[in-house]
Amino acid sequence: MTLDPDDYTVDELREELDGIDDVEEVREALETERSGAERKTALEALEERLDALDADSSDDEPTRDKKHVRALVGGDYADMWVFCETQHGELLDVSKEMLGKARELMDGYAEDFGDEEDVVAFLIGDGCADLAEECIAYGADVAVYHDDDRLERFLHKPYTEISAHMARGQGTTESTDWRSYDEPRYTLFPATNNGRDLSALVQAELDSGLASDCSDLFIQPEEVSNPVKTGEPGVKKTFERTLHMKRPDFSGFEYSTILCLDNPDRDFHPQGASVIPGAFDVPEPDHDREGLVVEHDMELEDEWFSVDIESHDTLEAGVDLTGHEVVVCLGRGIGDDPTLGMELGLELVDAFDDAALGITRGIVTSSYQFDGHVEQYSKEERQIGETGQEVEPPLYIAAGVSGAVQHKVGVDESETIVSINTDSDATIRDFSDYFIEGDLFDVLPMLTDAVKSGELTVEAVADGGETDE
Amino acid sequence: MEVKPMSETRADGGSDDYEHYEAVVVGCGPGGAAAAARLAEHGIETLVLERGVEAGSKNVSGGLIYAEDSAPYTIDDLFPDFREEAAERPVTDYHIHNIDGRQVTTYDLTDLHEHDTDWCDAVLRRTMDSWLEQRVHEKTSETGGGVLTGVRVNGLLRENGEIVGVTCDELDPIRADYIVAADGVNSELARAADLMDWDEPDEWFQGVKAVVDMDADVINDRFSIEEGEGVAHLFSGDLFEDVRGGGFLYTNEDTLSIGTVFHLDSLVAEEAEPHELLDALLTHPLLAQWFDGEYNELEYSAKLVPDSKKVAHREPYADNLVLVGDAGGQMQAQGPIIKGMNHAVTAGALAADAYALTRGNADPEAAGRRYTTMLEQSGTMGKLRPRRYELTSTVGEHDLVTRAVEGVLNSPVGSVAIGNPIAKRLLPKAYNSPFLVGMLPDTSMAYTTLPSLIGEKHGRTVHWENEIEPPTLEERIGDLTYNTDVGNPHIRLQDESFEASGAAVYACPVSAEDFGGGCYRAETVTTNGSEEKLVSLDTQPCVECGTCAIVADTEWTHPRGEKGVEFKQG
Numbered sequence A: 001m002t003l004d005p006d007d008y009t010v011d012e013l014r015e016e017l018d019g020i021d022d023v024e025e026v027r028e029a030l031e032t033e034r035s036g037a038e039r040k041t042a043l044e045a046l047e048e049r050l051d052a053l054d055a056d057s058s059d060d061e062p063t064r065d066k067k068h069v070r071a072l073v074g075g076d077y078a079d080m081w082v083f084c085e086t087q088h089g090e091l092l093d094v095s096k097e098m099l100g101k102a103r104e105l106m107d108g109y110a111e112d113f114g115d116e117e118d119v120v121a122f123l124i125g126d127g128c129a130d131l132a133e134e135c136i137a138y139g140a141d142v143a144v145y146h147d148d149d150r151l152e153r154f155l156h157k158p159y160t161e162i163s164a165h166m167a168r169g170q171g172t173t174e175s176t177d178w179r180s181y182d183e184p185r186y187t188l189f190p191a192t193n194n195g196r197d198l199s200a201l202v203q204a205e206l207d208s209g210l211a212s213d214c215s216d217l218f219i220q221p222e223e224v225s226n227p228v229k230t231g232e233p234g235v236k237k238t239f240e241r242t243l244h245m246k247r248p249d250f251s252g253f254e255y256s257t258i259l260c261l262d263n264p265d266r267d268f269h270p271q272g273a274s275v276i277p278g279a280f281d282v283p284e285p286d287h288d289r290e291g292l293v294v295e296h297d298m299e300l301e302d303e304w305f306s307v308d309i310e311s312h313d314t315l316e317a318g319v320d321l322t323g324h325e326v327v328v329c330l331g332r333g334i335g336d337d338p339t340l341g342m343e344l345g346l347e348l349v350d351a352f353d354d355a356a357l358g359i360t361r362g363i364v365t366s367s368y369q370f371d372g373h374v375e376q377y378s379k380e381e382r383q384i385g386e387t388g389q390e391v392e393p394p395l396y397i398a399a400g401v402s403g404a405v406q407h408k409v410g411v412d413e414s415e416t417i418v419s420i421n422t423d424s425d426a427t428i429r430d431f432s433d434y435f436i437e438g439d440l441f442d443v444l445p446m447l448t449d450a451v452k453s454g455e456l457t458v459e460a461v462a463d464g465g466e467t468d469e
Numbered sequence B: 001m002e003v004k005p006m007s008e009t010r011a012d013g014g015s016d017d018y019e020h021y022e023a024v025v026v027g028c029g030p031g032g033a034a035a036a037a038r039l040a041e042h043g044i045e046t047l048v049l050e051r052g053v054e055a056g057s058k059n060v061s062g063g064l065i066y067a068e069d070s071a072p073y074t075i076d077d078l079f080p081d082f083r084e085e086a087a088e089r090p091v092t093d094y095h096i097h098n099i100d101g102r103q104v105t106t107y108d109l110t111d112l113h114e115h116d117t118d119w120c121d122a123v124l125r126r127t128m129d130s131w132l133e134q135r136v137h138e139k140t141s142e143t144g145g146g147v148l149t150g151v152r153v154n155g156l157l158r159e160n161g162e163i164v165g166v167t168c169d170e171l172d173p174i175r176a177d178y179i180v181a182a183d184g185v186n187s188e189l190a191r192a193a194d195l196m197d198w199d200e201p202d203e204w205f206q207g208v209k210a211v212v213d214m215d216a217d218v219i220n221d222r223f224s225i226e227e228g229e230g231v232a233h234l235f236s237g238d239l240f241e242d243v244r245g246g247g248f249l250y251t252n253e254d255t256l257s258i259g260t261v262f263h264l265d266s267l268v269a270e271e272a273e274p275h276e277l278l279d280a281l282l283t284h285p286l287l288a289q290w291f292d293g294e295y296n297e298l299e300y301s302a303k304l305v306p307d308s309k310k311v312a313h314r315e316p317y318a319d320n321l322v323l324v325g326d327a328g329g330q331m332q333a334q335g336p337i338i339k340g341m342n343h344a345v346t347a348g349a350l351a352a353d354a355y356a357l358t359r360g361n362a363d364p365e366a367a368g369r370r371y372t373t374m375l376e377q378s379g380t381m382g383k384l385r386p387r388r389y390e391l392t393s394t395v396g397e398h399d400l401v402t403r404a405v406e407g408v409l410n411s412p413v414g415s416v417a418i419g420n421p422i423a424k425r426l427l428p429k430a431y432n433s434p435f436l437v438g439m440l441p442d443t444s445m446a447y448t449t450l451p452s453l454i455g456e457k458h459g460r461t462v463h464w465e466n467e468i469e470p471p472t473l474e475e476r477i478g479d480l481t482y483n484t485d486v487g488n489p490h491i492r493l494q495d496e497s498f499e500a501s502g503a504a505v506y507a508c509p510v511s512a513e514d515f516g517g518g519c520y521r522a523e524t525v526t527t528n529g530s531e532e533k534l535v536s537l538d539t540q541p542c543v544e545c546g547t548c549a550i551v552a553d554t555e556w557t558h559p560r561g562e563k564g565v566e567f568k569q570g
């Protein structure tokens, strides 16, 4: 519908124009006014709006180049699209889970409605061609991918533009002739951090809705009497092939089923959902499955990359105590002189070729004042046990550790456990291979000397070494 | 199933305003369950929020629930199958044992116990509360609400200073026209509303309990009872040295609940270790007859208990919030009677009725005022805060009086007085008179001096040997189930000096001097040559009893929903 300026007073026209973002529409209205009423103030208003819109399109402030995207009416829709998120060159599990679910849904769809429609995987990234192949193995019929080294990491603007471009079937004939519909019938995104962002942006770009964080999906007809949807009060209308998207209600004791239904004068397609990771099972891949892999074709504009990722960080994994030959663990037995105890433990660690120092929770939560040079060893990242790390080295040496069950579960699998304790009734004795009854402040230096002089090796301790029992 | 067309609800799950319920009940113990069930019966849309994985997983009680003849509501009024489905054995036999070394004097307390009692059953809270949760969920679902577990309410939502809802760790704030705080002892809501404080140890008891495995047949045999019968034994005297309090033993279907209840101020003053006091009871020769050398402890647990005589709030409301049960201090402990659950049920139901009666009244405090009146008029407040206690306590608890009386009792004259034949007849009468028991002053005289003098004069001597070995604290902690919120301690020490927080090293039921595996540990630390005694805290072994909220300088909250300890018995 074009705007006829004659229908409005100049004031009304001004107001109306504010809502129009389409340059062509304003231009046409300007022509109409020129050839018709030729109201000076109206012309001014139209020209002003035109200027403003021109300025907008040359202005690269992101908020200003918002375009109003028109929803379709009576569009042609088919297929279930699945955004397959990747990380470090691999498909996320949730991508595979969604492909498995999509496969199941579309197989059922073919049976229920007699139409075979496809599962279409879409991928965006750097070097995702191989992953597109993998999507076929996990159940996709078609995998569309866009490769570009600038897309290595998730970026809102280009990822959104590409997804929408893919969904609308834009691009060269060769890259789009496998399909003949306007937009996907259904689209699934993972409810991951990036997937949630992308789902909202893409569905908005396509002017549809979104059911976020879904935990179940099924397709069935739905009879609706709401006049907003049926067009007239009192009339029932059946929406065929409706994707039912179940999500935990805010309260958790009920699930809401969200439906994305067309209005009489405005389509809500694709019917879109984001899916909670783990909601569905990862399917068995079938590497013999055949499917079509399509490279998507699109020019990416430079300004979409105005956001630069200058640095990135993998979250601090802390200290890894696993994979060492020896782990020396200190407990609250060092309490009489915590700093010295720590030093003695570290000296023993250094005497071995490949050893690490661990501590009990009793140390982590103590009020011990460690001197600066050993303080770093008293932190949670070195805690061994139920709520810390689990280790299973060939040799585990526990000094001044009582051996509470929550500590035990973290070291149980060690091949040889040697403990040093002044208390011969300490629980740790029950699961030690060698128990040295003695003061760690005396015993640790002796052990260190023995290891240094070569008299004590892992084997020697395992053979009995010079220990008591 | 709720079907919402896309254009009507916001499909992104967001909402411009907070969720609203007509009533929100915080906590699904007996008080919360009663309130919610009654609210639903009035057709009120009610949401119940419970922080445990399941109702009961956070709760501990000694174990007797009473149905009083005089109470306006009892639990089986509200939940008709309660006794068959959720309770253990009824109490058909009731005794108190005064202990003085190996000398034990036993009195039959059945009269006192049956005074105003329609029935009384032993319960285990996990079984009981989880059953209640199911019933409450069924009832509240019918009026558009339900029970939501794993959600910890952490504060009050206020608008222009007025309470309009609650805030939670797990969900967005929720608005409500009526809020029932049934969140138990150490109620964070009562504190947030400035209705209760956690300052004075003498306002609280600490209960510590072991649930002990025993076949039903063996129980029947050892306690000389039949199926469908049960016993309650109370213990007082010098078992616990100078710490004021006593012990109990109740029979369940196929377990025993054995525990101790002490005045918190006395525990602190005596630097007593709660687990050792429990062990003193468990290993006393008197108990040997029931264990026969076998002891298999299923669960060790602890909880603070408010002393209603001192803290039951006389006007337990603020704006549209009311307090119910332990949250409002409604825990009656007078002499050997311990009644908390029954009063919570009554109060919960009354709080619901008060709202139903004042529904539509524009004044947010209308329901609270009505609830207060109903507590008074039903006689509930009178039981919680007996007038005669208020008259006697000022004298009875006065140190000088105590010392004088004890002095006399300990003198030959006093002992003779106790030991004479008239006293022998009068003493059981005194114990069996609810009026006199209500007057028992809270001094060591009532708990220790008098009982041990009675024991000395009238007791029989127990010659059995009790050879059981209760588990160590380390083993007890190891047997509990925890869902640790790694990196999120729920209690923080504000002052780690021994003066400020050292009491917790003793009073915390999962800490002990020279035990490195507990919550609170005393440590001698040398800084720049000078020695200092400090306290350190690890919240992982915490059983959420609330003790250190009162005896140490902490910033104290409960763990987030589903986190922390999970009781299987309770």
Ligand SMILES: Cc1cc2nc3c(=O)[nH]c(=O)nc-3n(C[C@H](O)[C@H](O)[C@H](O)COP(=O)(O)OP(=O)(O)OC[C@H]3O[C@@H](n4cnc5c(N)ncnc54)[C@H](O)[C@@H]3O)c2cc1C
Pocket: A330, A331, A332, A333, A334, A359, A360, A361, A362, A363, A383, A384, A385, A386, A387, A388, A389, A399, A400, A401, A402, A403, A404, A405, A406, A407, A410, A420, A421, A422, A423, A426, A438, A439, A440, A441, B477, B482, B484, B515, B516, B517, B518, B540, B541, B542
């Ligand atoms: C839910 C939960 C989770 C937990 N998770 C963990 C966990 O992941 N890891 C963990 O370690 N703990 C964990 N704990 C705590 C655990 O129970 C113990 O508290 C902790 O391991 C005790 O540390 P410790 O052995 O250093 O101290 P203590 O138990 O105090 O033992 C110190 C030992 O040193 C001995 N000793 C004293 N002086 C000397 C000396 N001079 N020479 C030699 N020996 C001496 C003593 O005899 C004693 O046996 C957890 C607890 C809970 C409840």
Ligand code: SF4
Pocket: B491, B504, B507, B508, B509, B510, B511, B519, B520, B539, B541, B542, B543, B544, B545, B546, B547, B548, B549
């Ligand atoms: S840490 Fe505090 S709340 Fe936890 S068990 Fe000990 S005293 Fe009770």
